[in-house]
Amino acid sequence: MKKEEFTFKQIELQEKRVFRDAIHNYIHVDDHVILQLINSAVMQRLKRIKQLGGTHQVYQSAEHSRFTHSLGVYAIVRKMIKESEIGHYLSEYDQLTVMIAGLLHDIGHGPFSHCFENIFGINHEKYTVKIIKEDKEIHSILENCVEGLSDDVCAIIDKTHPHQILIQMISSQLDSDRMDYLLRDSYFTGTTYGQFDMSRILRVMQVRNGKIVYKKSGVQAIENYILARYHMYWQVYYHPATRSYEQIMMSLFQRAKDLYCQGYDLGDIRYLIPFFENKVKISDYLKLDENICFYYFRLFSENADMILSDLAKRFLNRKLFVYEDYISQEQKMKIEQQCFNHHYDPRYYVFIDDQMQIPYLHYGKSEDIREIEIIMNDYLVPLSEVSEIVGAIIQSNHNKNDPKIYYPSL
Secondary structure (H helix, E strand, C coil), X not given: CCHXXXXXXXXXXXXEEEEEXXXXXXXXXXXXXXXXXXXXXXXXXXXXXXXXXXXXXXXXXXXXXXXXXXXXXXXXXXXXXXXXXXXXXXXXXXXXXXXXXXXXXXXXXXXCCHHHHHHHCCCHHHHHHXXXXXXXXXXXXXXXXXXXXXXXXXXXXXXXXXXXXXXXXXXXXXXXXXXXXXXXXXXXXXXXXXXXXXXXXXXXXXXXXXXXXXXXXXXXHHHHHHHHHHHHHHXXXXXXXXXXXXXXXXXXXXXXXXXXXXXXXXXXXXXXXXXHCCCCCHHHHHHCCHHHHHHHHHHHHCCCCHHHHHHHHHHHHCCCCEEEECCCHHHHHHHHHHHHHCCCCHHHHCEEEEEEECCCCCCCCCCCCCCCEEEECCEEEEHHHCCHHHHHHHHHCCCEEEEEEEECCC
């Protein structure tokens, strides 16, 4: 089928499907291709990858998956199309393309999400594009629906699509991805930091000059969204105990890789070898999930190498590193010496982690689509010039950072 010939009627399910969801109540699926993608092996793999990495070590109910988040992003994109002005500016083919991009946007995540990326130098967005192009099941589902659909979905995800609205819906300062993860992560962590009025934001969405902008009446709802995101990062995502857990995992992977490169026998670790050798094919990438990693961690906990065994036990049994504010290099050297005296190799047991959060990025009055713009008397004005709160944030240059040094209790 050609793009210009596409209509939703051609892919409509005879029996519509719904997925019950904690955030969106019912997620509706009307189209055969969407259901095929949901049922694909690549999407089902996301059920075995937690959305929040190690955050469940602090907020124990935060065990939701990348799969539920991905469905949520699809649901918000669908709402943008059907419940805001945006749908009037998109062809049926563009609507389908952006809904698929929302659904598939996270398929490139590895186990433990962003932490895994840091360990092995992986960019999940690049892997998402590679999977869409190279995985036979995903690629054939898309191309059998509409010729060239896979390339257009990739163009949205890698931000090269000529239709800027489609990119904004998936990746901007106020997009479907961020809206879902704030609401979902807030709910499953049992906190209220990430709550905001999404319905109000959808109602004030408009299209001007080929991009998404907002009515002035929605400024307060957008302010609440920005503050919700800021507080979620510092109260949930950057919690020091979560960072300690993830530091142990990174050290555990590093020790295993070092031993492998030295020729040490780690047993059957066939699913990790491509990552240790930096020769990762898409088929290798898709075989690895958190279940397999936990199996390896259990084996590592019984290994004769004391460092590997200790780190694995710490990770499995939540024996976290302690931490304190990082002040100076002298402080680090002192802690390293103390660890060495207690027979802890500082290469695997002492880490500095510095997290920073920028509440709002201001791009000026350029044509940058990442700028949140407000309609004022038929003119478009950056949010920072309308909102006293956002203006104050920018004027104060309030980019908070939180350097910590982590090490084992001595």
